[in-house]
Amino acid sequence: MKDSTAAALADLGSTWPVEKLQNERTQQAALRRAREAIPELHQLLDEAVTAVHASLAVVFEGFPLDASALVVTAAAFGEVDPSYNGPNPDSLVHDVVDSEARPYRDPDPFHTDSPLLPRPHAYLGLLCVRPSPAGDGQTVLVSAADVAAEIADRSHLRALQDPCYPFAVPRESGSDGPSVTTHPILTVSGEGTAVRYCPVRVPAGLEQAGHSLDDEHVSALRAFERALEAQHLSAVFPLRAGELLVLDNRRLLHGRTDVGPEGVGRHLMRVKVHDLGGQR
Known part of the structure; x- marks a missing residue:
């Protein structure tokens, strides 16, 4: 991103503070204003959306360290939503900071965000404000399609598509609704391979459900987890x-990857985005 584009995008924050961007209508209005006011941004966003659809991820360089700019840009992909985005229930932008209270953090294993939602967020945005001085705490990605291709036993792949894997859902105060919901881990269709997985939520789901998976589905889950460990698949x-x-x-x-003691102060800003074409 050019410096002039980044500066113009950051200036929008005075007109569209995050507090005014709490719904799809205002986010799309701000996005239209940004596209009109910053011609270079219009093409850049269209190219980024196309790149994510084709390659599953894109990196903007030289992005302004501004929450409003982050929300407006993310709105090009859909509706920025605060659900499951940190402890503040209304926070469109969550600050992920490695603080002195937690100077060392183990590696965060592969997962998808928002697995407890009926339809998880379609996109995730991570803006690096300050990397770790030691170079640790790096983001690692692996595609669901590559993981599926790594699973040699086709019966495992079929079993992973059964909607029987339990995910724990937080019990809301006073709610009589179910505490566990079940979903497939992988979904293979003409649109590609989709995934829903969290190494914490599935065991919690099994515990709350009060029953275990049968041997076929346990074996399939273990095959999936082994495939995730194949280092040649990740970037x-x-x-x-x-x-x-x-x-x-x-x-x-x-x-x-893990964050050592020198990683204190590592800071990312996170947004989660619903696809406007899908159900919530």
């Missing part, structure tokens, strides 16, 4: 300050 993104990674949360799994 590492050492995000630098001012780089914005937008990824397809339905067809990619993401993770993070």
Whole structure:
């Protein structure tokens, strides 16, 4: 992104603060204004959307470190939504910071975001404000299609598409609704291979459900987890300050390498985006 484009995009924050961008209508209005006011941005966003559809991820370089600019740009992919985006229920932008209270964090294993939603967020945006000085805490990606191709036993692949894998759903106060929902891990269709997985939520789902998977589906789940460990499938993104990674949360799994003591202060800004063409 050119410096002039980034500066013009950041200036929109005075007109469209994040507090005014809480719904699809205002987000799309701000996006239209940005496209009209910044001609270079119009083409850049169209190219980025096309790139994500084709390659599942795109990186903007030289992006302004501004929350409003992040939301407006993410709106080109759909509706920016606060659900499951950190502890603040109304936060469109969540600050992921490695603080002194947690100076060392183990690697974050491969997962998809928002697996508890009936329809998980379609896209995830990660803007690097400050990388770790030590170069750790790097983002790692692997495609669901590559993982599926790594599974040699086709019966495992078929079993992973059965909607029987339980995911824990937080029990809302006073709610009588179910605490567990079941979904497939992989969905293979003419549109490609989609994935829903979290190494914490599935065991929690099994515990809350009060039953276990049968041997066929346990074996398939283990085959999937082994495929995730194939290092030749993954790609590492050492995000630098001012780089914005937008990824397809339905067809990619993401993770993070470990963060050592020197990584204190590592800071990313995260947004989650619903596809406007899909149901929530």
